[in-house]
Ligand code: FES
């Protein structure tokens with residue numbers, strides 16, 4: 001898992017001005033809340049005073065108050081009040097917690113968990129269809145007892161559909177397509193395949209419906225960054241499913257997936273329940289496989305598995321992971337787990353680039369031997 005990417009924190013509706021929301025991401029505790037203007041904020045959950053969990057406290061106007069001794073922190077992470085020192089006190093410079101850039105999009109709250117300045121940040125995926133009248137969205141949030149890379153790789157894998165999702169009539173590749181490396185296109189921060197599929201079996205199954213327009217029969221998947229996955233199933237020019245998975249590693253063996261599933265057909269209310277049921281069945285089929293993979297974490301070398309042409313997209317994804325390793329963005333999970341318990345640790349926020357004197361130590365990263373070049 002990596003720092004310096006956008007991670008989904010919660011559904012927008014879960015982050016309120018009434019009660020803070022505690023969220024574990026990248027093995028570490030965070031808190032989300034809204035200020036009196038409705039703006040969402042994400043902070044490290046650990047109070048700079050003596051380690052109280054801010055998320056157990058109260059929201060007071062634009063600040064969150066620690067439940068232990070009432071220190072208040074604004075959305076920018078700076079302490080705004082220490083009750084025991086009185087209202088006229090000069091507050092210590094170290095009285096601050098990490099505060100992360102936030103975007104509210106697609107019905108979700110995202111936080112940038114890293115310290116890069118805005119111009120250098122890998123982007124949050126741009127879902128153009130979201131909110132347009134032609135497309136209807138369904139949201140699904142589910143926890144997977146697996147490492148997030150295994151989940152993303154599952155989404156990039158076109159061969160598994162035929163075996164895992166047989167009952168749903170998911171599009172599958174022709175025998176010819178399965179034996180040749182997938183045509184992969186490199187995109188900024190990721191890799192993509194989009195191809196006409198050979199063996200669609202959707203006629204008599206849950207995906208069947210009224211077809212309009214010329215049959216297209218194309219599908220593909222791609223990733224942007226380590227944790228954003230897109231799947232297009234374009235049955236015809238006008239009948240499509242476009243699914244966007246935003247995934248946050250809770251820790252090294254648990255993942256929270258936020259799926260924004262869009263379709264531009266069967267968008268009337270009466271289809272909603274059936275579409276939800278089909279999607280939930282597909283999710284359940286994937287979970288049974290992904291939660292039982294061995295080893296839990298993606299192997300650090302492809303020689304630990306036997307890859308074939310159908311795994312081309314997975315190999316490309318792993319190549320990208322190595323690029324982010326080389327930037328020094330990969331969290332050193334083993335060292336982190338050794339230190340947790342003895343130290344309060346957090347992800348460095350962009351504010352650390354412009355000020356020092358921070359109380360919490362930052363997450364250990366695996367050292368890279370290469371330069372700090374931007375791979376996009
Ligand atoms: S630990 Fe938060 S105010 Fe004391």
Ligand SMILES: [Fe+2]
Nearest residue numbers: 154164165286
């Ligand atoms: Fe699947």
